[in-house]
Amino acid sequence: SYELTQPPSVSVSPGQTARITCSGDALPKQYAYWYQQKPGQAPVLVIYKDSERPSGIPERFSGSSSGTTVTLTISGVQAEDEADYYCQSADSSGTTGVFGGGTKLTVL
Amino acid sequence: EVQLVQSGAEVKKPGESLKISCKGSGYSFTSYWIGWVRQMPGKGLEWMGIIYPGDSDTRYSPSFQGQVTISADKSISTAYLQWSSLKASDTAMYYCARPEYSGYDLGYWGQGTLVTVSS
Numbered sequence: 641s642y643e644l645t646q647p648p649s650v651s652v653s654p655g656q657t658a659r660i661t662c663s664g665d666a667l668p669k670q671y672a673y674w675y676q677q678k679p680g681q682a683p684v685l686v687i688y689k690d691s692e693r694p695s696g697i698p699e700r701f702s703g704s705s706s707g708t709t710v711t712l713t714i715s716g717v718q719a720e721d722e723a724d725y726y727c728q729s730a731d732s733s734g735t736t737g738v739f740g741g742g743t744k745l746t747v748l
Numbered sequence: 749e750v751q752l753v754q755s756g757a758e759v760k761k762p763g764e765s766l767k768i769s770c771k772g773s774g775y776s777f778t779s780y781w782i783g784w785v786r787q788m789p790g791k792g793l794e795w796m797g798i799i800y801p802g803d804s805d806t807r808y809s810p811s812f813q814g815q816v817t818i819s820a821d822k823s824i825s826t827a828y829l830q831w832s833s834l835k836a837s838d839t840a841m842y843y844c845a846r847p848e849y850s851g852y853d854l855g856y857w858g859q860g861t862l863v864t865v866s867s
Contacts, residue, residue, distance in 0.1 A: 641810045673853045675793070682857040683785075683793065688849045726793050730852050736809050737783065737852055742792035 642666060642731040644740035651746040658714040660743045662727030665708055670730040672710040674703060677724045677742075686725075687712060714745070722747040750774040752782075752844050752858035759864045760834050767830035768861045770844030777825035778802035780846050783854060784818060784829045788840040796842075799827060834865045 644664040652658040662672060672690050675683035685694055687703035690710060700715045710729075714721055727740040755769040770782060783798040797808040801820040808818070820827040827844060841860045848855020 671850065671852065675854070677793070682843055682860055683845075683854070684857075685848065685853055685855045688853040688855070692849065694849065694855065724792075728793075728795065728852070728854070734852075736807050737795040737798070738809070739785075739793040739795050 642736075642738050644727055644729060644738055646725075646727060646740040646743045648741070649744045649746065651748055652717050653748045654719060655716055658717050658721070658745055660712045660714075660725050660727075660745065661709055662711070662729075662740045663709045664729060664738075664740075666732040667705065667708050667710055667729060669732055670734060672703070672705065673728045674701075674712045675726045675728065676721075677726065683726065717745075717747055719747050721745060750846070750848075750856045752846060752856055754842075754844060754858040754861045757862040757864070759866070762834055762836055762865055762867055764834050764865075765830070765832050766834055766863065767828050768842060768863065770827045770829075770858050772825045772827070772846065775846075778822050781851070782820065782827040783845050784816075784827075785843045785845060785854070786812075786840045787843065787860075788837075796829070801825075801827065834863075836865050836867075838863060839865045 674687040677683040690705040691703040702713045726742045751773045781798045784796040786794040796812045799806045799818045801822045844858040845854035846856045
């Protein structure tokens with residue numbers, strides 16, 4: 641079945657830029673979405689349609705796409721950004737969805 | 749205000765059946781897909797399947813096809829996830845969620861239902 645691949649972990653110091661990648665063969669055809677999940681909480685959508693930011697999400701969160709890879713960028717990382725981040729997309733036919741394995745962002 | 753309210757935590761034995769629910773309010777229930785997402789203890793999110801309550805069109809991830817059944821009762825604005833015979837490996841948090849901006853995003857989430865399967 642279709643898979644999205646993320647790095648298991650990313651670490652950055654406060655104020656630096658964090659980049660989390662997500663790779664999948666169908667990403668040139670299907671939009672990607674990004675979620676932030678903190679312990680004990682439901683996920684929160686932080687980017688939709690590759691690069692759109694929902695209302696209420698800080699401007700430091702941005703998304704981009706290039707070929708089979710999409711990237712979530714968090715500029716000026718703050719301690720409160722420490723969380724698990726998941727990419728999500730659909731298979732090439734758009735029939736079913738899939739999540740990446742998740743990336744744990746650690747703010748040093 | 750869009751809300752998805754899920755049923756409470758369940759403790760079941762292997763082999764038992766279970767149906768958990770997700771009640772939508774604050775929007776036209778028949779006009780948006782509702783998806784189910786599994787999160788096993790300490791693990792990542794898994795996309796299980798989605799249903800369009802307007803016509804009951806249902807799509808399953810290959811990993812969950814035949815393992816669970818997704819349904820909806822539009823008369824009471826409620827979606828369901830059910831098992832006919834639970835296994836210990838079904839122990840997980842289950843979330844329902846709905847798109848907010850486009851077809852496949854999950855912008856609105858329920859609070860989650862913890863299912864524990866243990867003998």
